[in-house]
Amino acid sequence: MRNATHSPITHATAALAVALAPTADAASLPDGMNVQLFPDGDFDARDGRPGSLKGCTTKAWRFDADIAAALIARTNTRETPLFIDYEHHTLTAKDAGHKAVAAGWIEALAYVPGRGLFARVAWTDAARAHIRADEYRYISPLFTFDPESGAVLSLVNAALTNSPALDGMAAVAAVRQVAASQTDQPQPEDCMDELLKRLRFLLNLPVAATAEDVTARLDALKTQVTTGAETAASVDLLAILAGKDAAIADLTAKAATPDPARFAPVEALSALTAENTDLKARLAAAATQNGAAALSAEIKAAVADGRVHKSLEGWLADLAAKAPDAARDYLAKAAPVAALTAMQTSTVTPPAGAGTAALTAEEKEAAKLLGIPEDVYATGKEAK
Numbered sequence: 001m002r003n004a005t006h007s008p009i010t011h012a013t014a015a016l017a018v019a020l021a022p023t024a025d026a027a028s029l030p031d032g033m034n035v036q037l038f039p040d041g042d043f044d045a046r047d048g049r050p051g052s053l054k055g056c057t058t059k060a061w062r063f064d065a066d067i068a069a070a071l072i073a074r075t076n077t078r079e080t081p082l083f084i085d086y087e088h089h090t091l092t093a094k095d096a097g098h099k100a101v102a103a104g105w106i107e108a109l110a111y112v113p114g115r116g117l118f119a120r121v122a123w124t125d126a127a128r129a130h131i132r133a134d135e136y137r138y139i140s141p142l143f144t145f146d147p148e149s150g151a152v153l154s155l156v157n158a159a160l161t162n163s164p165a166l167d168g169m170a171a172v173a174a175v176r177q178v179a180a181s182q183t184d185q186p187q188p189e190d191c192m193d194e195l196l197k198r199l200r201f202l203l204n205l206p207v208a209a210t211a212e213d214v215t216a217r218l219d220a221l222k223t224q225v226t227t228g229a230e231t232a233a234s235v236d237l238l239a240i241l242a243g244k245d246a247a248i249a250d251l252t253a254k255a256a257t258p259d260p261a262r263f264a265p266v267e268a269l270s271a272l273t274a275e276n277t278d279l280k281a282r283l284a285a286a287a288t289q290n291g292a293a294a295l296s297a298e299i300k301a302a303v304a305d306g307r308v309h310k311s312l313e314g315w316l317a318d319l320a321a322k323a324p325d326a327a328r329d330y331l332a333k334a335a336p337v338a339a340l341t342a343m344q345t346s347t348v349t350p351p352a353g354a355g356t357a358a359l360t361a362e363e364k365e366a367a368k369l370l371g372i373p374e375d376v377y378a379t380g381k382e383a384k
Contacts, residue, residue: 029110029118030110030112030118030120032107032108032120033108033110033112033119033120034118035118035119035120035121035139036115036116036117036118036119037109037116037117037118037119037139037141037155037158038061038063038116038117038141038143038152039063039115039116040064040112040115040116041062041064042060042062042150043060043061043063044059044060044061050145053147055147056147056148057147057148058145058148058149058150059150060150061145061150061152062150062151063116063117063151063152065111065113067152068111068117071109071117071152071153071155072109072110072111075154081105081106081107082105082106082155082156082158083102083103083104083105083106083157083158084102084103084104084105084106084121084127084139084157084159084160085100085101085102085103085157085159085160086103086127086136086159086160087160087161088140088142088159088161089159090157090159091142101126103123103124103126103127103130104121104122104123104124104127105122106119106120106121106158107119107120107121107122108120117155130160131160136161136162137162138161138162138163139159139160139161140158140159140160140161140163141157142155142156142157142158142159143155143156144156196209196211196214199214199218200214203217203218205217291324292320292321292324295320295324295327296317298328299317299320300313302316302331302334306336307331307334307335307336308334309366309369316331359374359378363378
């Protein structure tokens with residue numbers, strides 16, 4: 001590439017047409033790239049350009065990765081996108097007095113090694129219709145280039161045309177492909193069908209109701225509103241259709257801001273739950289402790305009143321610690337024994353004339369409860 005100090009002609013401008021036909025490998029292109037602007041490597045036009053241009057010493061234009069990087073960087077500095085018009089009308093509109101209508105806008109550029117420069121073009125509806133109808137097949141980039149090296153310098157714009165200047169170039173990702181992809185988007189007919197389906201549901205009409213039936217129903221509701229004969233249901237329906245359903249807005253607002261009189265903060269509820277759990281545990285522990293103390297006191301009372309012998313007190317205390325219900329059951333069934341009480345509290349005076357082997361009925365029962373032979377019990381009684 002030469003600058004002004006190397007050549008009296010620093011750059012030249014050229015335009016050529018590139019086919020818009022789809023290719024089998026279009027899927028391998030960068031995302032959304034649907035138009036090829038330049039091929040990779042050296043290329044020239046069928047009319048002899050650039051060698052036939054006055055002042056040009058190059059016989060071919062040249063495009064490669066380095067040229068692409070510089071061109072894309074220069075294009076990305078623009079605040080307004082490059083455009084595509086029809087037949088390069090922008091160049092002749094001022095003198096010829098006709099319009100220079102845009103056919104599309106170049107949104108992005110990408111270099112594909114071995115294939116060249118591609119663009120993502122947002123076509124206008126009119127241009128898309130022309131391409132679908134096969135009224136335009138080619139794209140013609142307008143660009144500047146170095147007249148000595150043939151290197152492409154910048155992209156000025158591009159145009160739809162039917163006058164191709166370049167053959168043998170790899171076909172582009174066709175605009176037809178972009179147009180075909182539009183079928184993946186919701187079409188007006190599909191949108192209308194969906195709208196009718198929803199209106200039938202809202203108006204409580206049969207599934208087979210036509211657009212005229214829906215219109216008639218809406219007109220009837222409108223008449224009811226106008227004459228003041230509307231019902232609450234019809235007013236609500238019209239409000240929904242108009243997008244002004246105040247009830248929904250009110251519910252949404254309430255959901256976003258809960259009523260403090262009806263709902264407590266989650267943090268407060270969590271803290272209260274934890275405090276309640278701790279309080280229950282403490283109450284349970286206190287109840288257990290109080291129950292153990294009460295049972296211990298009841299055991300001591302049973303020993304004192306003769307229901308339990310002193311020698312069984314330790315055993316019953318252990319039973320109370322391990323199985324309090326069993327201990328309470330034992331105490332409930334124990335009956336006072338006078339002899340036991342007398343033995344623990346005072347000396348029993350034997351009846352006059354009684355021998356050492358004589359035991360009262362109560363003493364015999366006590367000996368039996370204690371598992372002590374009567375003679376041993378009698379000996380112990382005399383010792384007292």
